[in-house]
Amino acid sequence: MSDKHVNLSWFKSSYSSSEGGMCVEVAATPGTVHVRDSKDRHGAQLAFSIRQWDAFIGRLTAEEFDA
Template sequence: MEWRKSSRSNASDDGACVEVAFVPEAVAVRDSKNTSGPNLTFPTVSWDAFRADLRGKQA
């Protein structure tokens, strides 16, 4: 998987960030401080609804 860190992450966060990887029909999320640890996987439709909710919009 190709992991991407949030564009809002910066050095002052001490690495406290999440990373995401887009895979067919799903999005995986992991803790950037523990890259060898577990990750959570969400269906793409659920991820899209989550992002829309963060932006204050309905999916």
């Protein structure tokens, strides 16, 4: 998706800590949710449709992923 160069309003995950490790930020646009590593803000980012994001969050909530 070509929203990478658009000014996005990024929000750090409430599950991210200031101690390093796995920290993510998300930004939403109409129809798309963007995800990036909060420690590498100029690096790669993922973009998901709202439907894909909802499915992902549903699976996280159901604890379907291994830790």
